[in-house]
Amino acid sequence: AADKPKFKLAWSIYVGWMPWDYAAKEGIVKKWADKYGIDIEVVQINDYVESINQYTTGQFDACVMTNMDALTIPAAGGVDSTALIIGDFSNGNDGVVLKGKGKTLKDIKGQKVNLVELSVSHYLLARGLDSVGLKERDIKVVNTSDADMVAAFATADVTATVTWNPLLGEITAMPNTSQVFDSSKIPGEIIDLTVVNSDTLKKHPALGKALTGAWYETMQVMSGKDAAATKARTFMATASGTDLAGYDAQLATTKMFYTPAEAVAFALTPELLKTMDYVRTFSFEHGILGEGAKNADAVGMAFPGGKTLGDVKNVKLRFITDYMKLAADGKL
């Protein structure tokens, strides 16, 4: 057993990633790892950014993250990464909230907006501002830690915020607030991925197979209508600090790809390319593609079917369907 290859997956608390906790604690990950003769350690990390940093510096072989962070942190940091599993996209799980009844997004003009700077919230805001013809110049961004977002919104200083669930739910539950924009207006642009180091994956396809297998088994359990599904979701709910109702409410605004086929289909749409183009432009304009980046093309991306974006000699982020397809075809 000692010479079994060992791998580590990092995850942090978020509605779309809670299945990893369940899969690990219920032995699903171990079952699939054993099947492919490897060891997988699943590690929870409180601080989302820290987990990606750890992955980027090589402490982990796999990590959960959004499409934007996959581009700006590991890929821009030269770590060739592969989006192994497309788990879900945010469909209202991220939102812009203003204080006051009956507000619209246009009212945000001139306000200070509290959000986690350079995160998907920031991206969502930029897309929202675009949609009403405003520029980022028209508002003022205040970087605010997600852990304190709810408390921050309760203070008089804060009048506008962009955040995600469950914080979003807590904030919209406060009296006298309006949710003026959310990710359901830009469906499919904020995508939650399980990312694996490309070199590791190439060397050990078993890792990809085991992870994909474990993931979709968990999906099957939780998506059902039976008691086992309720039990699974209750488990995930408590782990993320809420209850079943709260967790189900979050799921309602998340487009989960419960079957591999859905995910494969999503990965093959041309919209994915368009989304990543928005994302890289946003990232470049905010200076987070890395210091060496002369333009948005600096970091190349590859998509299923041989399509690419940016510098083909520097492809660092790969969207693939290989493993999800195997799952869809029942070949795992």
Add this chain to the structure above:
Amino acid sequence: MRRLINQRPNGVSAPLLGALPFILLLLVYIVASQARLAENPNDKLLPGLDSLVSAIQQVATEPDKRSGALILWRDTAASLVRLGTGVAISALAALLFGIATGALPYARATLSPFIAALALIPPLAILPVLFIVFGLGETSKIVLIVFGIAPFIMRDVAMRVGELPGEQIIKAQTLGANSWQLILRVITPQILPRLLDAVRLALGAAWLFLIAAEAIAAEDGLGYRIFLVRRYLAMDLILPYVAWITLLAFLTDWLLRVANAKLFPWYQGGARRS
């Protein structure tokens, strides 16, 4: 009428006076909480005393649904182990390096500028670096504590070594001590109680770093819990946790003070700093 500086409360009124600000604070809290709850019964910021009590009861006596553990005690144990390990390592390192730099001029010349520079680096700023070098397991949390308090204790110990009367060092040499014997029999035993004092001073910072570390990577611990539920503004859990941490901090300080008095009956310096 005596001058104010000469007027002393007696044995009965002194504790009463001391309790006054606490009682006032409690009253202010209750009034403010009731006002907010009257406006919005779901307000989470200042929960009523009953919610506080029930939240405590739940974490202290009801097994967690997910893990089956009693959360409060598991968190406390995890945090205390980390704190204890971190502080113990810091104290040991401080003893070694502090005595070396305090007693040996060559060690001082070599190490003390470096230790001084280390002590100035704000550990929170290099958190990411620490995590990357030491991984995300228990090690990094302990390292953050060590990094945060060890340079400070080291400098304190070195200073205390320097404060030992030069007469003692000379006297020991005229009694035939070599450097090693001098450190072993004259310096170290006299530094130990001062080390405990320095540790007491550093404990506040140690708690701080523990909480900061647990906020970033942990699966249990007092700081972890506070940050987890902070997202939901669950003040009914945060406030008792803060009070509990404060109580723990007080108890550890008190234990160290008592230990110092018992272990080193000849040592008087502690009183000055208590």
Add this chain to the structure above:
Amino acid sequence: MRRLINQRPNGVSAPLLGALPFILLLLVYIVASQARLAENPNDKLLPGLDSLVSAIQQVATEPDKRSGALILWRDTAASLVRLGTGVAISALAALLFGIATGALPYARATLSPFIAALALIPPLAILPVLFIVFGLGETSKIVLIVFGIAPFIMRDVAMRVGELPGEQIIKAQTLGANSWQLILRVITPQILPRLLDAVRLALGAAWLFLIAAEAIAAEDGLGYRIFLVRRYLAMDLILPYVAWITLLAFLTDWLLRVANAKLFPWYQGGARRS
């Protein structure tokens, strides 16, 4: 051969020895950085010296694309203003309460248990409460600093008041001083340099709380920048920022020490603690 404890480096070798650990650290960094960069030229964890230099140059001399400001200087100014305000308020509060509790037995009986309890509460844990009470603007950052260091300085000041020789207090009374005059002319002037010493001791903690506050909500500041660029692991900016903060911490400490020596030429105690 003299005993090790009697061997002293001379005026030339001492600074060289002191530089040694710094040089070693630099070498280790360079080697490790080159090794990582050889493997992945885009590696962000240990950027080469050239990237560090160019990152510094960029933030120090080139206007930011978004705001048009020179980032480094704007961050520094914002942080120093916060730090300065927080520390000044803490010092003032410590002077008032420290002298009151140190000199007046009734004030001591009433306030010192409360201040002791305050000093034990880990400020990071009650951040949400601070936000709600003090808002999220500059105030809350300053309040976090004050909350973090003022109880500590207060206790220190009160202790120093207690350490003034009882003979002085008696003597002043035999010269006809009332309580107010005694505080004004005998206690306060002698406490001021000790207050500066206490502030110097507390500065490390003040930096820590500043960074923590800026990490949570800010639009500029050194801590803000570090935590912001952590999002894309820009160690080329983080490392120089950490070094810069360390240098600033050193400079403020040095300034306070010099100020103490210049303002209070009669005060010798500072040397002991330097």
Add this chain to the structure above:
Amino acid sequence: MISVRKLWKEYDGQVVLENLNLEVGDHEFVTVVGASGCGKTTFLRMLLGEEQPTRGEFLIDGQPLPDEPGPDRGIVFQRYSVFPHLTVLQNVLLGLEFERAPLLGRLFGARRAEAVEKAEAMLQAVGLYEARHKFPSALSGGMQQRLSIAQSIVKQPKILLLDEPFGALDPGISADMHRLILRLWDEHKMTIFMITHDLKDTRLLVFDKTRLDMQAPEAYGATITYDIPLHVTTPALLRELNEAKTRTERFADVVAVGG
């Protein structure tokens, strides 16, 4: 006029002074000697008002002693009795400023000039005029004690208390200082109580224990065993006193060992 009648002083059951009786007239110079720990300082602290007698009367001009120190009774301690943050002149001015500036504790303009004049005269008298702008840390031990004396006397106290004022000084300097004190006593007409180890020719009070119990050394206190008027001391008597003192002190050592 100071009257002490049947004075007892105990600390938590330890009798320090027992059944002390004493009358001291105005402008007397009283030297107090006695073994270490026999209660000399305690006696002075009661005179200051810092401590209260356990039993008995302590009267000044027929009135009970005030229960806190005041400007009518000056004190010079062995150490720490000048203010390190004030220059020599400021140290002497301080008492005048306390009196005349209740709110700020500081004088300005003409009123200050007047006080400075008085303070400088005092400094002349103790030979510190040249050093008036120095801080105490720049003074020798003897000069600091002279400053402390000047500081007290400028307030013209009715009673001046000195607790081993020259105990930390070299014997040569100590003798000089003793002459200074006698001169000032003569000029300023106050009552002086001075605790000392040097026996000089003034009225002399010797404190000693009259009863000893080796098993319970704390059960009995000291009282005045000799009260010798001015100019009566002979070398033989001094020797005898010194011997007596040494005996008690040796006993004190034994107690410390056995306890």
Add this chain to the structure above:
Amino acid sequence: MISVRKLWKEYDGQVVLENLNLEVGDHEFVTVVGASGCGKTTFLRMLLGEEQPTRGEFLIDGQPLPDEPGPDRGIVFQRYSVFPHLTVLQNVLLGLEFERAPLLGRLFGARRAEAVEKAEAMLQAVGLYEARHKFPSALSGGMQQRLSIAQSIVKQPKILLLDEPFGALDPGISADMHRLILRLWDEHKMTIFMITHDLKDTRLLVFDKTRLDMQAPEAYGATITYDIPLHVTTPALLRELNEAKTRTERFADVVAVGG
């Protein structure tokens, strides 16, 4: 046999001792007196090896002094010369343990018992046997000094240095201690240098400045001005010496003021 030839000691241009010449035979008892700051302690520190002469020779038995303290030269300071964390017995044992347990600095079993026996005999000699299990903080000042002496003598040093050993004690106790030292000196046959302010009948060295320059008080140092053999001191001479001392000290005061 100690020989000092043309010894000068300067600190950054301040001449502390100038042109000192001295021969001291084995088993002599030398008392050193002199005004405060005239360099007595500096002289002792050179004998210890803690300080090096600026110029001149300092020989013991024809050999240059070692450049650090060692067990052949014992020392008793005025304060801080016992170890507060060790009991009385442990304080005396310490020197024996250093010698016989190079690695641990601690003896066990039979070897310890033997050392304890020796240490206890020493404690008997200085009258501290009863107090042997106490910590120094529970001892009176005089007892602490006796302990420090016992601690040094148990090592049988060839030379014993005492720097105002009884300066902080009451005169009565001080006289007792003086007798003790003389007895131990007699029994243990060592050479003793004792700095003191009390003039007793031993060989006496007086340190003083022979040249003074009011403008540059630091330009000249002290040297030995009197070297008086045993039993020659008369009361008249003592008075003269004391007067001379006082004069210099008064000058030192003036310097402090003017400087």
